[in-house]
Amino acid sequence: MKYNFDIGIDRRGTSCVKWDMNEIIFGREDVLPLWVADMDFEVPPCVTDAILKRASHPAYGYTKRPDSLNEAVVSWEKNRHGWEIEKEWLVFTPGIVPAINFFVDCFTQKGDGIIIQTPVYHPFIEACEWNERKLVNNQLTLTESGYEIDFDLLEKQAKDPSVKMMIMSSPHNPVGKVFSEAELRMTGNICCMNNVLLISDEIHQDIIYTGYKHICTAMLSDEIADNTITCIAPSKTFNIAGLQLSAVIISDKIKRDKFFKYIMTKGLNGSNIFGIVAGEAAYKYGEPWLNSLLKYLEGNIDFMEDFFEKSLPMVKMHRPQSTYLAWLDFRSLGLTQEELVRRMVHEAGLGLNDGSSFGPGGEGFMRLNFACPRSTLEEGLNRL
Numbered sequence: 001m002k003y004n005f006d007i008g009i010d011r012r013g014t015s016c017v018k019w020d021m022n023e024i025i026f027g028r029e030d031v032l033p034l035w036v037a038d039m040d041f042e043v044p045p046c047v048t049d050a051i052l053k054r055a056s057h058p059a060y061g062y063t064k065r066p067d068s069l070n071e072a073v074v075s076w077e078k079n080r081h082g083w084e085i086e087k088e089w090l091v092f093t094p095g096i097v098p099a100i101n102f103f104v105d106c107f108t109q110k111g112d113g114i115i116i117q118t119p120v121y122h123p124f125i126e127a128c129e130w131n132e133r134k135l136v137n138n139q140l141t142l143t144e145s146g147y148e149i150d151f152d153l154l155e156k157q158a159k160d161p162s163v164k165m166m167i168m169s170s171p172h173n174p175v176g177k178v179f180s181e182a183e184l185r186m187t188g189n190i191c192c193m194n195n196v197l198l199i200s201d202e203i204h205q206d207i208i209y210t211g212y213k214h215i216c217t218a219m220l221s222d223e224i225a226d227n228t229i230t231c232i233a234p235s236k237t238f239n240i241a242g243l244q245l246s247a248v249i250i251s252d253k254i255k256r257d258k259f260f261k262y263i264m265t266k267g268l269n270g271s272n273i274f275g276i277v278a279g280e281a282a283y284k285y286g287e288p289w290l291n292s293l294l295k296y297l298e299g300n301i302d303f304m305e306d307f308f309e310k311s312l313p314m315v316k317m318h319r320p321q322s323t324y325l326a327w328l329d330f331r332s333l334g335l336t337q338e339e340l341v342r343r344m345v346h347e348a349g350l351g352l353n354d355g356s357s358f359g360p361g362g363e364g365f366m367r368l369n370f371a372c373p374r375s376t377l378e379e380g381l382n383r384l
């Protein structure tokens with residue numbers, strides 16, 4: 001393997017959220033942090049090279065996004081996902097969490113209903129609460145074969161005239177599900193028929209494991225495309241979240257113009273100079289690195305599966321189809337969530353995400369980030 005992911009990177013002392021905030025987040029220094037969704041690996045060399053090259057030119061003034069960045073995004077979507085988009089459909093934002101808050105503010109009013117699917121990435125919940133919207137929970141149903149969407153409930157919820165938006169994590173964080181074409185089509189159609197704007201957050205679209213294929217929701221029909229805003233970013237894929245570059249794809253001109261105007265009124269139409277060069281280099285030259293990374297991550301999943309089966313059969317791992325986040329089910333232990341979290345931090349010395357922070361359906365679960373060298377993962381599992 002050209003890239004050696006067994007060699008991690010010491011991130012301590014770099015103002016790193018994962019490694020430098022143990023005391024603040026967990027109340028003790030000595031936990032092994034396997035939580036926030038970035039990776040303990042070096043970025044692809046093409047990214048470092050691009051940043052160093054740009055940094056060596058010592059003028060960092062106002063910078064426009066070059067057309068080559070747009071072209072890199074368009075090519076990536078076409079080659080990796082088979083989705084043909086126009087450059088004009090792109091609007092750049094400094095992150096997907098900011099973008100989601102902007103959508104809520106721009107396309108809905110106070111008191112409007114917004115559908116989410118818990119247990120889900122908690123900033124979706126916060127975007128509704130902070131903006132004083134009504135949370136409408138289409139909770140995912142856990143069956144023997146995994147998580148499923150309750151479409152009867154979704155139809156009922158979408159029909160309520162006060163419901164104006166649905167925010168979907170596709171693939172889904174934290175449950176790691178890759179939605180099927182049928183599920184996405186059904187969701188897209190229900191939203192279209194009921195005039196509910198669909199936000200398809202596809203930030204995890206590139207982290208997909210053997211046997212699964214990510215489908216971009218907006219590819220499914222012209223009607224669905226017109227009613228969908230898609231969120232993508234190089235940040236999860238190439239480990240550059242700190243560079244704050246993400247893109248939203250809006251094919252419908254009226255919605256795009258409205259959103260672009262909104263971005264302008266917030267004075268946020270610029271991007272960070274290093275985010276620009278890193279994002280472009282990653283999309284243009286980072287694919288071989290990504291393919292190696294996926295093999296390594298899949299090896300980590302096999303390792304965890306084997307570990308749980310042999311050593312901790314009372315913990316059930318839902319084998320991730322996507323994302324580098326394992327959704328661990330501790331319910332058979334019969335502990336309260338408070339006790340589960342206390343034991344995790346104070347007895348195991350492990351810093352995981354508390355499942356209940358992802359909303360209803362998250363109680364009894366913890367989320368573990370396995371984008372780390374296998375030796376770190378092994379230490380984490382032994383602590384568990």
Ligand SMILES: Cc1ncc(COP(=O)(O)O)c(C=O)c1O
Nearest residue numbers: 037095096097121169173203246
């Ligand atoms: C579904 C989802 N959306 C958005 C983000 C974060 O986006 P950003 O860092 O661009 O704000 C994450 C990070 O884990 C995520 O899982």
